[in-house]
Amino acid sequence: MAGRQPIAALAWIDAAGGGCECPGKDLGGHGAQRSQANVSWQSGCGDRMIFEFDVPTARLDDADESVFEAARESARPPANPLGVRAEGVAEGSLRRGRHAHRNMWEVIERDWTVYVPAAYRDTEPANLIVFQDGRNYLERTQAVEVLDNLIASGALAPTVALFVQPGDIAGQAQGSQAVRSLEYDAITDAYVTYLVEQLMPVALEGLNISRDPQNRAMCGMSSGGICAFNAAWTRPDQFGLVISHVGSFTALRGGNNYPSIVRQNAAKPIRVFLQAGAGDIVNSVDHWPLASIQMALALSHKGYDVRLEFGKGAHDFKHAAAILPQTLKWIFRP
Numbered sequence: 354m355a356g357r358q359p360i361a362a363l364a365w366i367d368a369a370g371g372g373c374e375c376p377g378k379d380l381g382g383h384g385a386q387r388s389q390a391n392v393s394w395q396s397g398c399g400d401r402m403i404f405e406f407d408v409p410t411a412r413l414d415d416a417d418e419s420v421f422e423a424a425r426e427s428a429r430p431p432a433n434p435l436g437v438r439a440e441g442v443a444e445g446s447l448r449r450g451r452h453a454h455r456n457m458w459e460v461i462e463r464d465w466t467v468y469v470p471a472a473y474r475d476t477e478p479a480n481l482i483v484f485q486d487g488r489n490y491l492e493r494t495q496a497v498e499v500l501d502n503l504i505a506s507g508a509l510a511p512t513v514a515l516f517v518q519p520g521d522i523a524g525q526a527q528g529s530q531a532v533r534s535l536e537y538d539a540i541t542d543a544y545v546t547y548l549v550e551q552l553m554p555v556a557l558e559g560l561n562i563s564r565d566p567q568n569r570a571m572c573g574m575s576s577g578g579i580c581a582f583n584a585a586w587t588r589p590d591q592f593g594l595v596i597s598h599v600g601s602f603t604a605l606r607g608g609n610n611y612p613s614i615v616r617q618n619a620a621k622p623i624r625v626f627l628q629a630g631a632g633d634i635v636n637s638v639d640h641w642p643l644a645s646i647q648m649a650l651a652l653s654h655k656g657y658d659v660r661l662e663f664g665k666g667a668h669d670f671k672h673a674a675a676i677l678p679q680t681l682k683w684i685f686r687p
Contacts, residue, residue, distance in 0.1 A: 408653045410660040417679045425664040430675035435502045436495035442505040443471035454551050460523035465556050468497055468514040470504045478563035480512035482570040485577030487516025494674040515556055537576035538606035545584035549591050566593030570684055574598040579608045585623045594684045595625045598673035602648050603639030612651040624658040626684050630666035
């Protein structure tokens with residue numbers, strides 16, 4: 354494994370003020386995570402600016418770095434072969450449930466799924482990763498197959514995964530996710546406190562889970578991405594690892610303030626992986642690609658162990674799925 358190396362990037366990003374909602378256009382380039390690399394992109398409105406940033410990061414071996422690089426090059430990155438369970442690899446087990454609790458106003462219900470790897474032994478504490486919007490990670494990133502393959506190969510220690518759905522208000526249609534933004538986008542400790550004190554004791558009952566925050570990760574996409582960071586930021590005693598895919602560090606419920614909050618506070622023992630894309634949302638609320646860049650720069654400025662994978666993709670799971678095995682290796686590395 355190579356040591357920390359500076360990774361420079363030049364990104365053309367939309368500079369329209371106040372709410373360009375036009376699709377972007379790729380103008381060529383070489384991916385945003387190599388030294389002297391560039392991504393050229395222009396909004397449909399014709400406004401653009403060039404932004405050079407340098408986010409030093411720890412690198413994996415050449416084979417894994419080549420996967421990262423290939424995924425940056427395309428808005429539709431190639432599928433990761435580790436998303437298909439290899440022949441002879443034992444399947445982990447899944448158990449499911451539905452949890453109900455009362456918030457200040459309503460009874461909230463949600464589905465959850467727990468993955469336990471075949472290699473799990475109750476004599477050894479397992480890593481933990483909690484996926485927000487859990488069903489999407491199960492179906493769109495092949496997270497279970499990825500975990501099976503990585504654990505079987507020894508690339509990842511036995512890791513239990515908790516896939517959590519956003520909450521439904523009791524009595525409404527199951528899957529309505531009526532409180533998703535309230536849970537995920539709010540920059541308070543309410544949701545992570547619910548996870549730690551109410552859901553996890555039920556879903557993880559009987560499992561030997563590491564208590565070390567450096568073995569416990571939060572992962573999410575979009576609002577789930579800022580949720581993952583917020584959980585670690587407010588409860589670093591519980592979660593020390595963060596994976597954010599096209600995270601909404603934006604003006605939905607105050608998440609746009611996080612770069613300044615990070616810069617103005619002492620560093621916390623958190624490792625952060627950010628994935629973003631030039632084709633992400635740009636609208637009257639905020640600028641999603643720039644928001645992730647600002648987060649990466651703030652974290653880097655404070656000396657955090659951070660990686661930004663900035664590609665050409667949109668607000669979806671394609672880039673996330675293409676690099677999930679490498680992402681898990683990076684976030685759980687010693």
